[in-house]
Amino acid sequence: MWILRNLLFILCSKYGAVPVIHVSGYEGRDVNVSCPYGEGYESHEKYLCRNDCGNGDVLIMTTQANKNKYSISDDKSKRVLTTTISDLSSVDAGKYWCGVTRSGLDYYPAEVRLDVVPGKQISLIMSLCTKTSPSQRTSGTTTLTPVATAELCLNRIYIPYDCLVALL
DSSP states (O other): OHHHHHHHHHHHHHHSSOOEEEEEEETTSOEEEEEEOOTTOTTSOEEEEETTOOTTOEEEETTOSEETTEEEEEETTTTEEEEEEOSOOGGGOEEEEEEEOOSSSOEEEEEEEEEEEOSOEEEEEEEEEEEEOOOOEEETTEEEOOSOOEEEEEEEEEEEHHHHHHHO
16 A cells, blocks of 8 residues: 555656646747746756656756757746757657756656647848938038938848748
8 A cells, every 4th residue: 555655646746737838849940948846946956858757868957058959047036947949850849847856756847848830931031121311402502412321121030931821
């Protein structure tokens, strides 16, 4: 009976009533995953892991600022662990866990479900410019002509490929 009770405790603490955070990102872009954690864990080491967080599933820990395509930061005053996953691809989609190292069993404050939106994202370069110039003035018999013209431009807009196709 004691073994069954402990097993239920372990399963409920890891897989029980934890929030599920849904995150979406575009293929080829970066995504931020932010997990709040409870008071009292500010000084504990934290990490992001995949699947069931087995030995090889830990992707990055707060002792490492960057590792492969992952970077991690811990805002201890807000109690939020933020991990950035760079250059998303379809293999990045799936289940992740935010973990907090503690003696005994680790604490998993949130499950993360990452969806990767397929398709390209186009950097559309446009010249949306407005030209302004002072008007010509006449002073007696002399006409004053402007020397400079000011130009205000918006140069680059990122538009998901699917949206661009829908607009055309």
